[in-house]
Amino acid sequence: MLKIIIPFIFVNLLSSMNQEPTYLVLNHFDKDIPQAEKLLVENFNNSKFEFDAALENIFTDLDSYDNPASSHMDMMKELGEKYKVSFILLNKIEHKEDRFVLDGLLFNTRSGGLIHRRKIDLKQYLDGQINELIMWVGNTLGVQEKEWQKNRESILFNDPEELTYDKTPMGAAIRSLIAPGWGQAYSNKKTSAGVWFGVEASLSLAFILSYLNYDKSAKGFLSNTDLYHQTDDEKLVAKHRAAAEKDWGNHIIYSRLAIALASATSTGWVSNSIHAWVFGPRPYTNIYQEWDSSSELNKG
């Protein structure tokens, strides 16, 4: 008796292990994607696929349900019985300008529940739609090929070292060295550019005014000193001496002021150039996704 039962159990177990998962695939694409069905069959030949393009416009309102996973359980069970499949795979692809959105749903026909969902929004790349579709299906089947991943990475930069940037920190620094604020404007930092330009223009103007006053005082001093030495009239001597003394004092004050302002201007100028370099245009190393306040997860 045991000799009969054991082979029977073994054969049944073997037949259940070799049983291929069966899928009903419902593709809803807003644009025609040629050979999508053929490529799915070729890439996953261990699985059995049934296709039905007649079933359209189902689950358009899936996101409006409180519990999308169990919202269409009866319909899924019915479809499972009708097509004799264990899973229903619903793939939706919508194109938006240079992007496309793939919304993939995997239902178990035994329970009728939604067991897996993937919704991705990607920039279009060569054969991107079919590649993402295959990756999604592969994910549900536990199969991932490196080639598919490489195809997806084609939309990323290959090697940062090989990139040529239109704008560089050094370009910003040189521009700021030529004209304060130019480097910041070049880096699209308008406020910073305005502040730097304003500060440097003010300092430069103050320096020029101080220098012009110094120059005027120095010339006045020399002129009055000459007049002082050229006269023997005591009143004129006193007058020219007083004027020369005043000019001498002014030329000392304005000289010191001009030197201080020149130092401040040049220091500011160099700092402005360094600032332009430090905060110059660079590729982003950290890219964060924008916070989605409408997400259900965030509400929880």
Next chain:
Amino acid sequence: MKFIYNYKVLIVLLFTFLSCKLYKKDFDNPVDYIANDDLGVDAPALVFYPKTQTLNQNEVVKIESVIVFHPDSTESFVGMHLQIQFPNTLLELDTIKPGLFITDTSNTTPLFTYSFDGDNVIDIYTYFLSETKLNIEGTGHIADIIFNSISTGSDSIYYDLDDCQMIKINDDEIQIMGKRGAEIIIQ
């Protein structure tokens, strides 16, 4: 590279053009009582103007003899005796004329005479005479001494203060406190 070189040249030129040179004060007019005071020459002082002259040989050398008072302590005077020594190896006395101060800016004719010892000493005697004023007061030009330069070299002309005298209208003497000579350079 050429751009960098031009840039450096521009910076050097800018710094040269905009350099703030600081000048030293050089107030040394003999007629200036403050400058004399700084040199330790108290007022009233007998000085020559200008303090230095550089001339060529066989040119006329004109030197002004000036009395300098401090404006806060002037005194009226009428007569002066000045004794001056000059380098006779360089200069030859030509003539001596009364200055503007003693003539009240050419309004009066003072008593003005001088003597020369034939060597290097000149004595000038002057007395203020006017129909409207009794005396004069303050800093002023007493006499013009005119020489001819006869040889090259440099030397000084100076007052012999021991024999110089300044008197008031009542013959009281006013003490002359200081003197400054003048340098003559004949090229």
